[in-house]
Amino acid sequence: MQRIPLNIQTLYADLQQQVAVASADEATVVATSIGGIRYLRLQRWVGASRTVEHLGRADDVAVMARAEAARTEMAHRQERRRLVSTLRRLIPGPTATLGRVLDAIAHAGLFRRGAVLIGTAAYQCYPPLLGAVLPSATVMTQDADLATADLALEGEIAGDSMTAILQRADASFAALPGLDPKAPPARFRNAESFVVDLLTPQRRRSDRDPMPLKALAAGATPLQHLDWLIEDPVPAVALHGAGVAVMLPRPARFAVHKLILAQKRGAHELAKSRKDLAQAAAMVAALRLNAPFELDDALDDARGRGRDGWARPIERSLAQIGDLTGR
Incomplete structure (x- = not known):
């Protein structure tokens, strides 16, 4: 590395x-x-x-x-x-499209109000925080995920709709309808098939899908483990333009969440599972090198939350990536 x-x-x-x-x-x-x-x-x-x-x-x-x-x-x-x-001569930055999307979202104040960038788009922002360049093969993505826990569920935000915000990045962005045409959109796509998903932690099994975000004229898909992932996020800068201020999950939690997520994917998501494992492996290697105690703390915390939904998928993923020394 x-x-x-x-x-x-x-x-x-x-x-x-x-x-x-x-x-x-x-x-x-x-x-x-x-x-x-x-x-x-x-x-x-x-x-x-x-x-x-x-x-x-x-x-x-x-x-x-x-x-x-x-x-x-x-x-x-x-x-x-x-x-x-x-x-950027040493550290890869986001693609032009992703950079413009992050710039528009940051300008709208979403990161200041609780939005957290997750997924592969977040992964691309970690190298300076980890002190290591992550393998380029693991950073390819055509989407950006936003975890909107506080933003989505704990108060209204005056301002533009999510569609209007994204159209500042690319005028071709439009909301994609879900299974229920009356439900607010949680996914947005531009003419180049770049997708932005809005996500939120699942609080209970009966949560509406999507959960409505009235102030953004949008919705957010509830996901398990997301509240743990985005707890106590950290600031970072996306290397686009003059720098874009974003919020990311803590690096060790991101790595552990990827270990879990890789085992939660369905059979039809094999490619995504492999990408999760590749990103987890790179993050674990960087953290073991530069922040081993942070990684151990995140692993211990996650394993302590349950066997079937937490510890077992972590152990399986660690075995798959060959890191059998995890505690």
């Missing part, structure tokens, strides 16, 4: 710090004249869409202050772009 050099890890830490304090005023200042009066506005790119905020007259003191702040923030953004470019 290829370790990420310490200087590159330091650059990533610098990027993460800069992204965390970035201002919403990062935008290009554009001037226009109407009736001989000069006005200013801010233009921002979100995903693949341009948004415009009108500030007011160019001779207004408050408007001039906002414009100057925007110019300063754009200089910081350019510096972050250079950092992302440097990091």
